[in-house]
Amino acid sequence: MLYSKLFSKTAKTAPSDADSINARLLIRAGFIHKQMAGVYAFLPLGLMVLNKIQDVIREEMEKLGALEILMPALTQEESWEKSGRGKLDILYHLQGREGAKFVLNPTHEEVITPLAAQYVASYRDLPFAAFQFQDKFRDEPRAKSGLLRTREFIMKDLYSFHADKKDLIKYYNKVMRAYSRIFQRLGIGKQTILTLASGGSFSKYSHEFQTISEVGEDTIYLCEKCREGINQEVIIELNVCQRCGNQNLRPEKAVEVGNIFMLGSKFSRAFGLTYKTPEGKDELVEMGCYGIGPSRVMGVIVEMCHDEKGIIWPQAASPFGAHLLAIGREKNIYKEAEKVYRQLSEKGIDVLYDDRTEASSGEKFADADLIGIPLRIVISEKTLAKKSAEIKKRNSSKAVLLPLAKITEISDLK
RNA sequence: CGGAGAGUAGUGCAAUGGUAGCACGAGUCUUUUGGGAAGAUUUAAUCCGGGUUCGAGUCCCGGCUCUCCGACCA
Numbered sequence: 323m324l325y326s327k328l329f330s331k332t333a334k335t336a337p338s339d340a341d342s343i344n345a346r347l348l349i350r351a352g353f354i355h356k357q358m359a360g361v362y363a364f365l366p367l368g369l370m371v372l373n374k375i376q377d378v379i380r381e382e383m384e385k386l387g388a389l390e391i392l393m394p395a396l397t398q399e400e401s402w403e404k405s406g407r408g409k410l411d412i413l414y415h416l417q418g419r420e421g422a423k424f425v426l427n428p429t430h431e432e433v434i435t436p437l438a439a440q441y442v443a444s445y446r447d448l449p450f451a452a453f454q455f456q457d458k459f460r461d462e463p464r465a466k467s468g469l470l471r472t473r474e475f476i477m478k479d480l481y482s483f484h485a486d487k488k489d490l491i492k493y494y495n496k497v498m499r500a501y502s503r504i505f506q507r508l509g510i511g512k513q514t515i516l517t518l519a520s521g522g523s524f525s526k527y528s529h530e531f532q533t534i535s536e537v538g539e540d541t542i543y544l545c546e547k548c549r550e551g552i553n554q555e556v557i558i559e560l561n562v563c564q565r566c567g568n569q570n571l572r573p574e575k576a577v578e579v580g581n582i583f584m585l586g587s588k589f590s591r592a593f594g595l596t597y598k599t600p601e602g603k604d605e606l607v608e609m610g611c612y613g614i615g616p617s618r619v620m621g622v623i624v625e626m627c628h629d630e631k632g633i634i635w636p637q638a639a640s641p642f643g644a645h646l647l648a649i650g651r652e653k654n655i656y657k658e659a660e661k662v663y664r665q666l667s668e669k670g671i672d673v674l675y676d677d678r679t680e681a682s683s684g685e686k687f688a689d690a691d692l693i694g695i696p697l698r699i700v701i702s703e704k705t706l707a708k709k710s711a712e713i714k715k716r717n718s719s720k721a722v723l724l725p726l727a728k729i730t731e732i733s734d735l736k
Numbered sequence: 737c738g739g740a741g742a743g744u745a746g747u748g749c750a751a752u753g754g755u756a757g758c759a760c761g762a763g764u765c766u767u768u769u770g771g772g773a774a775g776a777u778u779u780a781a782u783c784c785g786g787g788u789u790c791g792a793g794u795c796c797c798g799g800c801u802c803u804c805c806g807a808c809c810a
Contacts (some may be wrong), residue, residue: 336746338747341803431810464806682768
């Protein structure tokens, strides 16, 4: 993509109401636009990142055998009365023209359970799992910290349906491993801790994936040996590492990036989701639900991966594979840069090509650092004199020259 | 929801109750191009509604919005 076609602009200063690192950098670099407290628009670069994150998650969901669907954001209020969650204070209520009452979904158990009831009749129909990426709405008492706590956000929610508890537990553990892989692949695996947490109204416990960070709203107790944690909300009943018995747990602030629950039969009972056993008996379906907020993950990645100059995207989340800068004003520089741009594009490498002739070199370098694409390629008079391009990784201060003839080998660089 | 603070050009900041100004951005022209270039010139603002006053960005009342701390976070 040509930088000159990008309508979003970088800024030297962040708006004064953006306090958190993720909000400041993402707004300055033109990834997101704040519309109101806790409500953001994703601009071209931001949407690219969001899509990259979702691609990783989608791949792992498909490995779990789950099928992608898309449910509506709007539900009849009645469904929420039925499940007993109609009084939740985070629900957005709205009214239709005939007085019909609706809820903007904060999560989708109330939608998917009756939906599943339509198709599940026999034990032969189980197990199965479905997931979606969808906007969720929660009237949070206090939106804060950029993308970390918003009133409208994107969630990947996965729901699984099983004939019995044993099968549910098996799947739950599989999802747990898939979640670990997702955060690993997105570059926050090291700081993201599997954490035992409260199960809310569904079950005694659940598991959260908590990324250790000062901006976190949760406190977890970390066993440094096992790299597992216990959420403060359950530390009174569970005060040793569940894996090794270590009693010396360290409190850490953390952001919840994922949460997995065994719902059991809470929703299948409310919505009459049953199946016939081989013996012809009716049994309630056992359910699990599993969530990751891709938009929040985007914010967390920025909190984890940045320096004083800007963002440093992990490759898997980066909007582009490489950022190509043409430095100088001779036409030849731009001609050569364009050639590199074409060659890399043909090789399937996404390149953001800064083709602006009016921007100074300093501006281009500063923008590249701010936007944070992990690989930077510079074509200038200096590099062309050596028939080369300069290659520099965003997280390193070292630059190397690569002969133009070998430019397409760039993706093999370590 | 409790407490605190803040709303001034697109952005960041200024302005004893007395002519709303600076920087960045954006437009035009000239020069400049390896770390956010220079000059000239133009552009653009007091959140909304009341009140006090000869006069309000500034003081008072109400509202709205934003931020922070706390509570909440199935």
